[in-house]
Amino acid sequence: xxxxxxxxxxxxxxxxxxxxxxxxxxxxxxxxxxxxxxxxxxxxxxxxxxxxxxxxxxxxxxxxxxxxxxxxxxxxxxxxxxxxxxxxxxxxxxxxxxxxxxxxxxxxxxxxxxxxxxxxxxxxxxxxxxxxxxxxxxxxxxxxxxxxxxxxxxxxxxxxxxxxxxxxxxxxxxxxxxxxxxxxxxx
Numbered sequence: 001x002x003x004x005x006x007x008x009x010x011x012x013x014x015x016x017x018x019x020x021x022x023x024x025x026x027x028x029x030x031x032x033x034x035x036x037x038x039x040x041x042x043x044x045x046x047x048x049x050x051x052x053x054x055x056x057x058x059x060x061x062x063x064x065x066x067x068x069x070x071x072x073x074x075x076x077x078x079x080x081x082x083x084x085x086x087x088x089x090x091x092x093x094x095x096x097x098x099x100x101x102x103x104x105x106x107x108x109x110x111x112x113x114x115x116x117x118x119x120x121x122x123x124x125x126x127x128x129x130x131x132x133x134x135x136x137x138x139x140x141x142x143x144x145x146x147x148x149x150x151x152x153x154x155x156x157x158x159x160x161x162x163x164x165x166x167x168x169x170x171x172x173x174x175x176x177x178x179x180x181x182x183x184x185x186x187x
Contacts, residue, residue, distance in 0.1 A: 013124035033059035
């Protein structure tokens with residue numbers, strides 16, 4: 001869930017790693033070493049999309065983070081979702097949804113971080129599409145939890161019901177300033 005207190009940054013998918021992090025810091029004028037929680041913003045098919053995001057900046061300290069689902073893209077738009085291959089042009093929605101369900105079975109888990117890595121030569125529109133597919137899977141999973149508890153989808157929940165649901169399941173899209181190699185193109 002997005003809070004009103006988190007700064008909004010437009011995510012420029014033509015940038016990555018430290019140049020993306022630097023661009024975000026310039027926009028929001030906050031030291032991301034102190035607080036990496038933001039609201040990311042992008043345009044997908046002409047629609048402005050806001051999503052909860054977390055920036056992992058190399059600040060001379062190591063933070064072990066549990067509950068990360070990794071999405072790695074190469075310049076050919078081939079993707080690895082937690083080390084499971086998805087070929088170019090295929091939707092990652094089903095795989096992200098399946099892995100989200102599996103990860104949420106862990107006792108005590110209430111949050112998943114979706115870490116997105118892409119190649120320097122990746123098409124920014126392809127990166128946006130993969131984010132949208134990820135958010136669509138998160139929405140379906142959230143709706144299933146909402147229907148189970150409140151007998152209605154998240155779009156129809158009250159603010160209080162959304163806050164309660166967020167205690168059971170929350171997400172952040174993670175961008176970092178260190179490089180995680182995307183998969184090599186298949187020949």
